[in-house]
Amino acid sequence: MKESRKFNKGITYAVVWLAGTCAPSSVNAQQGYDIVGDQVVVEGEQHWVNWKRPGHLTAIDASGAVRPRELRQVYNVLDDRSFERPVEIDKKAPRIATVDSTLRLDVLGNPLQDVSKNFIYDYIVRPGVSRVGSNPHLAPNILDDDPTTFWEPNPDDPIGDWWIEVHLGRVVPLERLRLQFVDEQLGDPFLKFLLFFEKKQLPLVRDDSKLRFSIFAPFDGVNKDQRIFAFDSERTSGLLPADVSGLMAKRLPMGNADPNWTGRLVEVIRITITDTRGARSEQITQEAWEALPEGERGDVVYFVRDVAGREEPVDEATYEVLGPDRQGRRVY
Template sequence: MKPFLLWGVALALVSLPDLCVAQTGNAYRVVGNSIRVTRASEWNSWIFQNDLVSSLNVPVSEADVVRVETDGLRPVLFHREINVAPTSGDFLYPDVVRSAGDPTFGGASVKSNTRRASNVIDDDLSTYWEPDTPTSFASRLGDPGDFHIDGIRNWELEIDLGRLVFADSVTIIFPAGQFEDEYLGQPVKSLALFASMGERFPFPLGNNLRFSLVGQRASGFTPGTGAGGKGDGLVATPGTEGRYLQMNFPLEPLDRADWDLDGLADITGGFIQYVRVKIIASDLWRHAYLGAGEEGLIAFEALPTAQRGALVYQRRTAGDLLVELQGDGELNAEQRYESLPEEKRGPILYYVKEVPRISEVKVWARGNNYAYQPERRAGASFEHGGLGAPQLATDGVYDTEWAANTWSPVYVKGTAWYDLGATFWVDNISVVNKRINQSHLGAFLGPDIRVSDGTLLKPLNMETLEDFTQLEDGLRWDNIISEEHVDNHTPVVRVFQEDFPMRKIRFLQLRDIDITGQRSGRYGSLATLAEIQLYGEGYPTSISAYSPPISLT
């Protein structure tokens, strides 16, 4: 479904003199009797204006609902089920947990072979990450890198998505070994996948992130057999003709999501910002035995260089037993072997080396979050009473929150309004409350979420954020909270969703309501809303761009 778009362009003419002389401005050119806008640099000077609040506007170049291209403006089409990992480096957020709010970009980081970190999120399967590995078995003595038993602890990747998203699954893609005449690498032997929303560890004031185990798997991969052993979850990657294999890890909520108290989460998927892949086992230089003596050497030399593994040197004992030689402080194993009399030298054993590589890590989000930083498109938020900061529930950070005091009609507090800045086609609202150790543990007593497409019930005159209070009576609102989610006293759910038929939404009104009335309006009785996110697909229902004032004098 791709709902249609209404697209508008408005010119602001200031005066109308003789138009015989060509004139220019940052946003236009006047040539003869025409006004021309044909360059990207000119469109970038146009304005994306909030059509209700006169003080809210941003340059078109900053609005995330339009793209400036060489041939003009183009509206953005929003999709479902998108891989959000490749764009993680585009997002900047305050890391309030680990660096006291320092601005931080998302992206990929690793503990070994850092120059290849970005390869796992570049959306290109031909690139890959692998641990820091010596060029040969012999060179490991001078430069072992991390390709040894103690170095495996550094075989760890972390992807910071740059913002909190609601994701359904994580897919890890590996090369499938030998493909035709090319050796691509192979899946890792065993790994564990962890995820984090950005919650503090230790709770509640720690400066590290709390990660939860999503799954642990062994690939069971054997060279030349394609996918691994039974039950390992390693399958061929669609569209790659067997060149790549993948594991898929379904996600579950990382906090309480059980309304009916049956011990199971009521939804699939979960909020995450960080993904960590920890490789926990490897065969290193002895992935598979090739052979001994001359026969083994021939097979060894036929291997691609990357697959050439250990050479095991043996000494014959007086009883004609074979003992593996080890290096000592003065000589390595090969040198000790060469120093032996010929009759004491046993056959050399040859091994295939493991070549563990990860081609891509994909994080499958529900879609584009329409509520993420609405200020980017001249949207905004406001709380009646000014006790909280509602913009912190749409900033993409779990550890910042809107503190929603329990609402009461008697007091001026506890209502937040959001203007998304544009009207979107939406069929899902996802909510996560930040866990705290007081009040109702951060959860809503009763979430009250109302939505509007902007249909007016009476005229509005809005100039500043304080005028958002006019929205309550000035717009037509619909309650989207389902009956089973009205009372959260006992379940204490902090992660939930509301699904509904596709509808147009631009405005939100949020409250925490105690249906018993016992805590209504009480100070200190609050929900901590970490994030509210909206998902759907299609174009925004209407977009308008405005020129700066055009002088024709």
């Protein structure tokens, strides 16, 4: 059976909130404070109500303190493709695909130059596919919300290149990650894959950036038929859509985040395929495989074992030079 390993789209949900500040009013200001000795004291609702403040962004609580008013909502981070964030770039090193540049102009529309007569550019980073290891021309398809388009790695590329990264444009509190594969008539889902998350406060704009990912194994074993996966963070706001298909029991860990915080902080998501059906049509025992005529034998997949006991496929030559403690299983 031919496997297409086609990935359709991903959806991320995050919670955002806004906070405001207060400033004293120049009108009736004396009603907004008390003079106590050499101090100006502002406390309680009877004072704060006389101050000018952005009422839609602040509220006076039961104790009389001014608190930021939380405007909470969940939304698909990747729906708003118009979001952009300015970044500083001072080197000509290759940049990730989600960085755009525009020529800086003066008030008359003339290009600005620095002291060395080099044109000056402004740079922004936006959400989208930032890097990909295989078939880059298909990569934008995973975000177009079209169930008939997809990204799939080139089967002729080494499996080490079967990965794709999505940059969210900024750090967000991710409450739900949803992955959807194409329908059965278009191909098979990834047999095995891993998710990697990077939280970074500084823009990651270089194509050769070395990211410090944390790993998330979405399931044990292999996946042959599930086409929708949804993962919630360990703590959520309660505002996520309830009628979601493919919701998994396994949740995105939040580490040592504040107990009142919801959502896992994420800026970059990498999806890495770690195994494939390839030319295999059915897994059998070694004895059954050896008993078949040579022309009917399928592939043998070799696995290397790391110190944590996880296994990843390697070619036969690499497998044969590994020590016994590093040689994993062989699948026929």
